[in-house]
Amino acid sequence: MRPIRLDHRKFHCSKLPFLSGRWKFQQSTYPVGWITGNPGDAPGAPGGPGRLVAECGRLIDAGRLRLPAPPAPAPRLRNADPTFPNPNPKPSKTPKTRKPFPHRLYLPPTQACPCLTVSVIIVNYNVRFFLEQCLHSLRAAARGLEVEAIVVDNNSTDGSPEYLKARFPELIYHVNTQNVGFAKACNQGLALASGEYILFLNPDTLLAEDTLHVCLDFFRRHPKAGGLGIRMIDGTGAFLRESKRSFPGPMTALYKLFGLSLLFPRSRSFGRYHLGHLSEHANWEVDVLAGAFMLIPRKVLDEVGSFDETFFMYGEDVDLSYRIQAAGYQNWYVAESSIIHFKGESTKRGSLNYVRLFYSAMNIFVRKHYGGTQARLFRASIHAAIGVRAALAAAAKFIRWIGLPIIDGILLLLSFWLVKELWTHYVRTDIVLPEALIRFSLPAYALAYIVTAYYAGLYDKIYRRGNLLRAAAFASLVLLAGYALLPEKLRFSRAILLFGALLSFVAIGTVRRILLSAGVLQRPAESADKPFVLVAAAPGEYGAVTTLLERHKRHQNIIGRVGGAPGEPGSVAGLAEVGSAVRALGAEELIFCAGSLSYKEIIAHTARLRSSVRLRYHAAGSDSVVGSDSKDSSGEALSIHEPLRLALPGPRRSKRLLDVALSAAFLLTLPLHLLAVRRPGSFAVRCAQVLLGRRTWVGYCLPPSGGLPPLRPGVLCPNGPGRALLPGLPAESLRQIDRWYARDFDAGQDLRIILKNYRWLGL
Known part of the structure; x- marks a missing residue:
């Protein structure tokens, strides 16, 4: 019994x-x-x-x-x-004033009895696949404990609530209608929590099976501990220095600003902010707990208070850590267990917005906790840091989005001018080119080259050499074709165009390599877009991963399975030999499957294989594979759902190009359409709206949801004239039509829809 x-x-x-x-x-x-x-x-x-x-x-x-x-x-x-999701009734601050629901058994608070051990609070914003893997690891870490998980969604647009509720019905969900910030979302989750310990956890983390057990045991051995952080590594296996930190001060801010903390990371003085002189493999009492993993007893939070909602993002963990210490408790960094924190998934580091939010948070912290000369010095150093970092971020953004076309335009003009000078002085000395024609023609050809290169993918967020080669080829063809159509009096030399384009290709490629080395441009993964893959999994899990990769047309690149033990039938190596197998087989990507492999084993091998191969992670029973190759950029997530072509930059460019071309053609021939379309006045307005980027000719039937890529309002729907003329279709059918359209998008199909419904373009 x-x-x-x-x-x-x-x-x-x-x-x-x-x-x-x-x-x-x-x-x-x-x-x-x-x-x-x-x-x-x-x-x-x-x-x-x-x-x-x-x-x-x-x-x-x-x-x-x-x-x-x-x-x-x-x-x-x-x-x-028991599988019904929590309806999230708003509780009061103390259980004594909580109004019981009718016909429910209720024990007076004075009755002594055991209580829930850990409440895990996770704030999610548009990282549903990373959160899915996080929740699977949390299930493994919660074995043997009484744990509840509370997910607060900050108005995600990727369909996170619907996706996760179907897979984790036991969770408690709170969905906000706007992004209220990290601190307020954590407090909302705390109001729903009932555990003796509260764990604030980032959604882009993976826990080991012993993580919670180790942390709770540490609290039992250290009664003065008021907060606890854990050893964290990123998706490449590198140790994350923010796992252990000291409080920010004037000198630490200056050391960080001038880069001394990076030059001397283990110095007791220069590396003090990240406590680089303390070993990452030992437990230490520290000042600051990382917000990605903060385990705090409920009684401590009741005493010192929860997160300060003045901090929208960044700094709230520093503030709470400060108050925990001020109340007489200790903050500890625990290295007895490790977790993976992918980073870059809920943060876009290096951007102007990041600089503004981070240093504004530091300014709030200083005003709140420091005074006198120290505060003035600290604020001065923070303002200096804001100015320098903002200038660097602005310069990098300018080069990426505006400066690159300007730089390329200058290189093109110089290339055409240099080839023209060499051609007329050493090859065709008998011709004289009109100076006025040169001043008009060379900028026009450079502009045409840049526009063609844009649509060929040269200015995508991630630079690839293949895009440069494709852009140079297409742009050269466009220039030569356009030159052939010009009147004779506007032509000067095909050779100057051809050799100028070739010289500009070399010049642009050289500048791109310099910008990549300086970190201004985002470097692509070292391996190909479809790398050779090893899968560390049991046979059943291996089949599931193969099916998932087949959806993304990457299953042909799987070169073998890594089994749990050496000599396992059907495997190329055992888990202990995975490093040797990666080198011997030339694998560029390794997928760990948590199921037959424990998360503790996976995290240990991640640290050992650091930077030698791209690492990806998949939990048995999940529908996604996730990973990140840099702590400063968004990672990769593959799901069982078919990829949406409309989410890719190339198809989106071709859609925009079709919109612009058709709108310009319609406006230039507007008198011809006045009798053919319904409401010709509205038709002219629609053409102008599409040309200015406010609408698109073919859009969704309903506002985008469930992870569909954003799209401007459409004049037409994928099924034709739109919902106004086809009111009988249910919303679910229209959503399915929208998903099919995003999945199978083709510019030719858009053109056929427009021509078929031409007379309805004015509605």
Whole structure:
């Protein structure tokens, strides 16, 4: 006979049907107690459900268990199904003032009983696949513990709530209608939490099986510990220095600003902010806990308060760590277990927005906790850092988005001019080119080259040499074709165009290499877009990963399976030999499958294989593979869902090019369309809107949701004239049409839709 805990996490009316019409159990901070008996026993069995009902009656008669009368009107009842998501009723600050739901067993707060161990609070914003892998690792880490997970979604646009609720119905969800910031979202999750310990966890993390056990054991051994952080590595296996930090000060800010902390990372003085002189493999008392993993006892939070919502993002962890220390508690860095923190998934580091948010948070922290000369010096150093970092970020952004075409235009003009000078002085000395023609023609050819290169992908976010080669080829063809159509009086030399384009190709390529070396441009992965892949998995998991990669046309590149033990049938190597197998087989990517492999093993091998191969992660039973090759940039996520072509930059450019070309052609021939289209005045307005980028000729039937790429409002829908003229179609069918359109997008199909529904373009 085992005890039954009368709590929504352990006991449900569905296990005792004869109770389902009498009581439901309140979800509160206080469990309702323990009573002996087995839920599966017959009603009349000794110690069974009959005993349970009798004991409940005895407790009610003794005044130890209350059955409150139902208020009017009755609020929403909790479903008896244990898989039903939490409806997130807004609790009050103290359990004593919490209003119980009708017909629920409620234990007075004075009743002593065990409580939930850990409440995990995760704030999500547009990282559903990383969060899926995080939750699978949390399930493994929670074995043997009483753990609840609360996900607060900050108005994600990638369909995160719908995607995750279907896969993790046991979670508690809170969905915001706007991005309220990290601090406020954590406080919203804290209001729903009922654990003895609160873990604030980032969604782009993977926990080992022993992580929570190690941390809770550390708290039992250190009663003065008020907060705890963990050793973190990134997706490449590199140690993350922010795992252990000191409080920011004037000198640490200056050392960081002038780069001394990077030059001397292990110096006690210059590397003090990240405590580089302390070993990453030992436990240390530190000042600051990293917000990616903060485990704090509930009693400490009740004493010092939760996150300060003045901090929108960044700095709130430093502020809370400061208050924990000020209350007389200790903050600890624990190296007995490790987690993976991909970073870059919920943060775009190096951007102007990042600089503004980060240093504004530091400024708030200084005003709040420092005073006198120290505060003035600190603020001065922060303002200097803001100015320098903002200038660098602005320069990098200018070069990436505006400066690159300008630089390329200058290189093109210089190339054409140099070839013209060499050609007329050493090859065709008998010709004289009109100076006015040269001044007009060379800028026009340079502009045509840049526009063609843009649509060929030269200015994509990630630079690839293939894009440069394709852009140079297409641009040269466009220039030569356009030159052939010009009148004779506007031509001067095909050779100057051809050799000028070739010289500019070399010059642009050289400048791109310099900018890559300086870190201004984002460097692509060292391996190809479809690398050779090894999969570390059991046979069943290997088949699931193969199916997933097949959706993305990458299964042909799988070169073998790494088994758990050496000599395992069907494997090319054992897990212990994975490093040798990567080098021997020339693998460029390794996918770890958590299932037969433990997360602890995966994290250990991630650290050993640091930077030698691209690492990806997949949990058995999940529908995605995730990974990140840099802590400063977004990672890669592949899902079982078919990829959407409309999310790629190339198809989006071709769609925009078609919109611009058709709009310009319609406006130039507007009189011809006045009698052919309905509402010709509206048709002219639509042409202008599409040309200016406010609309697109073919758009979605409904506002984009569920992870569809954003799109301007459409004049037409993929199914034709739109919902206004086809009101009978249900919303679900229209959403499916939108998904098919985004998945199979083709500019030729857009053209066919426009021509087929030509007369409706004015509606």
